[in-house]
Amino acid sequence: MLALQKVRPAAGLEFRTLEEPAPQAGEVVVRVAFAGICGTDIHIAAWTPGYGAMESAMPVTLGHEFAGTIERVGPGVASDAVGTRVTARPSVTCRRCAACLAADEDNCNNRKGVGIARNGAFAALVRVPYRNCHTVPEGVDLEIAALTEPMTVCAEAVATADVRAGQAVLVMGPGFIGQGIALLARARGATVVVAGRDDQARLSTLAKAGFMHLIDTKETALEDALRHYGPFDAIIEAAGVPTLVNACLPFLNKRGNFTVVGIHPKPAEIDLTQLVRMHQQIRGSYRAPSQTWDEMLLFLQQNQQVMHGLISHQLSLQEALHGFKLAQERVASKVMLRLGAGL
Ligand SMILES: [Zn+2]
Numbered sequence: 527m528l529a530l531q532k533v534r535p536a537a538g539l540e541f542r543t544l545e546e547p548a549p550q551a552g553e554v555v556v557r558v559a560f561a562g563i564c565g566t567d568i569h570i571a572a573w574t575p576g577y578g579a580m581e582s583a584m585p586v587t588l589g590h591e592f593a594g595t596i597e598r599v600g601p602g603v604a605s606d607a608v609g610t611r612v613t614a615r616p617s618v619t620c621r622r623c624a625a626c627l628a629a630d631e632d633n634c635n636n637r638k639g640v641g642i643a644r645n646g647a648f649a650a651l652v653r654v655p656y657r658n659c660h661t662v663p664e665g666v667d668l669e670i671a672a673l674t675e676p677m678t679v680c681a682e683a684v685a686t687a688d689v690r691a692g693q694a695v696l697v698m699g700p701g702f703i704g705q706g707i708a709l710l711a712r713a714r715g716a717t718v719v720v721a722g723r724d725d726q727a728r729l730s731t732l733a734k735a736g737f738m739h740l741i742d743t744k745e746t747a748l749e750d751a752l753r754h755y756g757p758f759d760a761i762i763e764a765a766g767v768p769t770l771v772n773a774c775l776p777f778l779n780k781r782g783n784f785t786v787v788g789i790h791p792k793p794a795e796i797d798l799t800q801l802v803r804m805h806q807q808i809r810g811s812y813r814a815p816s817q818t819w820d821e822m823l824l825f826l827q828q829n830q831q832v833m834h835g836l837i838s839h840q841l842s843l844q845e846a847l848h849g850f851k852l853a854q855e856r857v858a859s860k861v862m863l864r865l866g867a868g869l
Pocket residue numbers: 564565566590591675676
C-alpha cells in the first residue's frame with residue numbers, strides 16, 4: 527500500500543510502498559476513510575526544531591487525525607469489532623511503566639504517537655490498539671469523525687481557559703484549532719473575537735460559521751482592534767507567535783487567564799510585573815483525556831453542517847503534498863485526505 531512517510535531528519539516527506547500491517551495482540555487494523563493534515567504534520571514535514579525524537583522511528587508514516595472502519599482484529603479482540611466505524615486516540619501508552627500501572631497513562635514515559643513514532647493514517651490501513659478506538663456515532667460522516675482529534679485539543683483548551691457563558695473571549699490564530707476553539711467557546715455562551723494576520727481565507731471560513739467579531743491585523747492594527755473589542759475574560763493563543771503574548775496581555779481583565787495552545791519556535795517575553803498586579807494566570811493546554819473524545823464525537827454529531835464548512839479541501843493521498851502546501855500557506859482551514867471509500 528502507498529504511504530506518505532518521514533524518512534530522514536531533514537525537510538521533506540516521501541511516498542513509499544509498504545506491506546499491509548498485521549494486527550498484534552490487542553490491536554486492530556483500520557481501513558482509513560479520511561485523514562486530516564494538521565499543524566504538527568506541517569512542522570514535521572518542514573523539520574522545524576522539536577521533533578528530533580522522531581528520528582529513531584523513521585521511516586514512519588504520518589497521519590494522526592483519522593477515521594475509518596475496523597477491518598482486521600488481532601488476538602484478544604472480539605471478531606465482532608470488524609466493521610465498526612472508529613476514530614482513534616493517537617497516543618499509545620505502554621501499560622507497564624509506573625505511571626501506567628498507577629492509572630496515570632497521561633504520564634506514560636514510553637508513549638508512542640500514531641503518525642509520529644509509529645505508522646499513522648496517511649496510508650490505506652493503520653494499526654492501532656483496540657482500546658484507543660472510539661466508535662463513531664451513527665449518522666456522523668467519517669470525514670467529520672476524522673476531526674475528532676483536533677477538536678479534543680480545542681475542547682481541552684476551552685476547558686483549561688475555563689470559558690463560561692457571558693464572557694468575552696479572544697482567540698488568537700484562525701487556523702483549524704483556533705476555529706474549533708471559537709466554536710466550542712461560543713457553544714458555552716461566550717462572545718468570541720478571533721484575530722489573525724493576513725488570513726482572509728480562514729477568517730472568512732469563520733464568518734460563514736456565523737462569527738462577526740473578526741480581526742485581520744493586515745487591515746487593522748492589533749492594539750486598535752483589541753481596544754475596540756476588549757478587555758477579555760480569557761485569551762486563548764493558537765497562533766504560535768511568541769510576540770503576540772505580550773501584545774495581548776494588556777487587554778486581559780484582572781484575574782483573567784491566558785491559555786497557550788500554539789507551538790512556539792522560541793520563548794516569549796512577558797511583562798511579569800504587570801501580570802502580578804493584574805493577578806492574571808498563564809496556562810498551557812495540550813492533550814485531552816479519553817472521555818473528551820466521546821464528548822467531541824457527540825458535538826460533531828450535533829454540528830455536522832458547520833464542521834463540514836471548516837474542511838476547506840478534500841484531496842487524494844497522491845495529492846497530499848499539494849495539501850501540505852495549502853495548509854502551510856494558510857489558504858486552507860483543514861485539508862482532508864480521502865483514503866478509501868467512506869461509509
Ligand atoms: Zn493534530
